[in-house]
Amino acid sequence: MKKILFAAFMFGALSASAETLLFSGSGSSGTLPTGEAWAIIADPTLRDVPTWGVPGLGQGNASYGGPDALIEFSVTFTNLPVGITIDETPDPTPLGYDDYTRFQGLNGVYWNIAYTGTNTVTFFAPGNGSGIQAGQQFFVNVAFAGGALTTVAFTGTETTIPEPSTFALLGAGLGVAGLIGRKLR
Numbered sequence: 001m002k003k004i005l006f007a008a009f010m011f012g013a014l015s016a017s018a019e020t021l022l023f024s025g026s027g028s029s030g031t032l033p034t035g036e037a038w039a040i041i042a043d044p045t046l047r048d049v050p051t052w053g054v055p056g057l058g059q060g061n062a063s064y065g066g067p068d069a070l071i072e073f074s075v076t077f078t079n080l081p082v083g084i085t086i087d088e089t090p091d092p093t094p095l096g097y098d099d100y101t102r103f104q105g106l107n108g109v110y111w112n113i114a115y116t117g118t119n120t121v122t123f124f125a126p127g128n129g130s131g132i133q134a135g136q137q138f139f140v141n142v143a144f145a146g147g148a149l150t151t152v153a154f155t156g157t158e159t160t161i162p163e164p165s166t167f168a169l170l171g172a173g174l175g176v177a178g179l180i181g182r183k184l185r
Contacts, residue, residue: 018161019068026153029056035065040152046099049087050149052077053141057099061137069131072159073103073111073140074122079153080144085118087145103140105132131161 023032029039032054039056042048052075055062064070077086091100094110103111103123111123121142125131132138 018071018159021066021158021160022155023158024153024155026151028151032158034158036062040149042148043099046097047143049099050144051099051141052144052152052154054139057141058097059139061139064132064134064136064138066132066134066158066160068160068162069133070138070158070160071125071131072122073156074120074159075142075154075156076116076120077142077152077154078119080119081147081149083146084144084149085146086115086121087143088115089143089145099141099143101141101143103138105138106136 021033025038029037031037037055038053039059040050040052041057042050043057051057087101089100091098091102094102101113101121105111105125109126111125114122114124123140
């Protein structure tokens with residue numbers, strides 16, 4: 001019986017940890033596996049730089065379709081033309097509409113940015129519980145420097161953690177398993 005309880009505990013603990021969802025795409029537009037549209041767009045009224053985005057520059061916000069709270073979003077662009085790189089220029093007006101690299105989550109909260117090389121950017125939710133829950137609005141823009149770009153190829157990850165109710169359900173299940181184990185002794 002102890003082995004059964006231990007196995008149930010380990011299964012619950014593993015299912016309650018962070019999960020990484022993989023995605024990829026190519027072309028000028030498409031849809032991520034969690035249902036959000038993406039597009040590559042250049043706005044000539046701004047800096048006129050190509051920008052990959054979810055849902056796409058000037059397209060408003062996307063509604064997150066993932067199963068759990070999104071806490072990290074990373075994308076790597078592959079086979080970029082020679083001279084094209086992710087534009088790491090800091091956004092001078094992060095509260096306005098523009099074509100800089102950024103991730104805006106719930107209530108206008110901007111996520112932290114980390115660049116790896118010239119073709120990967122990772123966005124992290126701030127440590128104040130600002131992850132994106134299913135159905136909440138967000139957008140992401142990744143600007144490019146070095147020339148025109150109308151299509152892209154990319155891979156990426158979305159790191160999620162279960163919402164708090166999942167942990168409560170896990171705790172309740174473990175409590176019931178403990179009571180059953182106690183009664184069987």
